[in-house]
Amino acid sequence: MAARPRTLPAAIAPVVVGTSLAGSEGTFRPLAFASALIASVFIQIGTNLSNDYSDARRGADTEDRLGPVRVTAGGLMPPATVLAGTYTAFAIAVAAGAYLAALAGWELLAVGTASILAGVLYTGGPRPYGYEGLGEPFVFLFFGVVAVVGSYFVQTETVRWEAFALSVPVGLLATAILTVNNIRDVDSDRRAGKRTLVVRIGRDRARRLYAAMVAAAYVVPVAVTLAGGLSRWLLLSLASAPLALPLLRTVFARVDGPSLTGALAGTGALLAAFSVLLAAGTLLS
Numbered sequence: 001m002a003a004r005p006r007t008l009p010a011a012i013a014p015v016v017v018g019t020s021l022a023g024s025e026g027t028f029r030p031l032a033f034a035s036a037l038i039a040s041v042f043i044q045i046g047t048n049l050s051n052d053y054s055d056a057r058r059g060a061d062t063e064d065r066l067g068p069v070r071v072t073a074g075g076l077m078p079p080a081t082v083l084a085g086t087y088t089a090f091a092i093a094v095a096a097g098a099y100l101a102a103l104a105g106w107e108l109l110a111v112g113t114a115s116i117l118a119g120v121l122y123t124g125g126p127r128p129y130g131y132e133g134l135g136e137p138f139v140f141l142f143f144g145v146v147a148v149v150g151s152y153f154v155q156t157e158t159v160r161w162e163a164f165a166l167s168v169p170v171g172l173l174a175t176a177i178l179t180v181n182n183i184r185d186v187d188s189d190r191r192a193g194k195r196t197l198v199v200r201i202g203r204d205r206a207r208r209l210y211a212a213m214v215a216a217a218y219v220v221p222v223a224v225t226l227a228g229g230l231s232r233w234l235l236l237s238l239a240s241a242p243l244a245l246p247l248l249r250t251v252f253a254r255v256d257g258p259s260l261t262g263a264l265a266g267t268g269a270l271l272a273a274f275s276v277l278l279a280a281g282t283l284l285s
Contacts, residue, residue, distance in 0.1 A: 002071040002082060004048045009268040010143045010174040011044035012037065013275035017166050018151025020279035025156065025231070032103055033153045039112065040147055046089035047119030051130075053082045054123040058131075058192070068261065080213050090116050104154045111150055118142050133197040135182070136175045144171015162229045166278065169217035169237075173271040176213045179206060180251060180267050184260035215242050216268075221278065234258035236281035240273040 015037045022028065028242050056072035056079065071077040085213035118138055122130040129138060148167035153159055182189065182198035183206050198206040218241060221234045247270060251262040 001068065002049050002052045002077065002085065003045045006265045006268050007048060007177060008041060009045050009272040009275070010139070011147075013038040013174070013271050014143060014147030014167065014170050015040050015151045016279045017170055017275050017282070018148040018163060018262060019155055020282040021152050021160075021163055021166060022155030024285050025280050027155050029103070029155055032100060033151075035096040035099045035103075036151045036154055039093045039100065042089045042093040042096070043112075043115050043119055044143075046086050046093060046116070047122060049082055049086040049089060050120050051123045053079055053086060054128065055194075058123070061117040074084075083209055090119075100154050104157050108150065108154065115142050115146065130196065131194050133195055133200045135178055136197050139178050140171040140175045144168065162224065165220060165224045165227075165229060166282065169220040169278070170271070170275055172213040172220075173267065173274060176210055176217075177264060177267045177271065179210045179213070180260060180264045183210070183251065184257060184264065185209065203255075205231045210251050211248055212246075214248065217274065218244075221281070230282060230285035233243055233281040233284035234278065236284075237278040240270060240277055243270045243273055249274075 001067050015033070017034070019028070019033050044260055051109070052070050053255055056070060069076065072079050072082050093116065094112065099109060101108040101112070121128060122135060122138070129135065145164065145167045149159060149163045152163040180200065182196040183203060186196070186198045186203055186206070189196050197209075201209070218238055221237045224230055225234050247263050247266045250259055250266075254260060254263075
């Protein structure tokens, strides 16, 4: 429960997409792929555990929240155990990252350190940026740009503009997961003094932001194809669009916890489907 498996597509998708771009060039390092996947997944798990622990300490996860019970605030697990799990998850990520740094260069140590710090400081530290409306930009940066481009880099030890371009839709859909979460929790977050982006701009504008991010994710493959970066196979990702329609209806029409929790899981599934198709189209390009 504390690891929040519904959010893990945000960690897996960018590694798959970045690696597929390298694969389209005939480059594939299996151990680098496995290590990048382990690092990304355990940074996500560590972030979720840290968030569970820190929100409970700050009193943000109250009984009136609409989402699933958090293990620390709900008394399902001692805080010390959750904290130990946080350290363990990040330690696994560091171990995988150390191999990647030895393989592809010291720059990955800086990237990994920044990613872990971003995970801890989301709701931890003296001034958590998640409480200041900066969660969405950080998710886009670290689960989009950094993860996709980094996964490509560990395979090829180079960068190209297509890696940055493919990171945009992945980052947007990962960010949409957080936006749904914050739309669901907007009332309890406001009462707890947690000023997420949704609290700052309001539920209606946040719904429009969610729709814009989902729509923009589908524009990018078309733009990359028209720019001549990759072939029309990239448009295979558009086949996942029907999955987005019921999610948009739910986000715009519902305010109850179960429906929006379902939309959160559905957005994770949309990210997974979109990314698998995008990766397949990239490999075929």
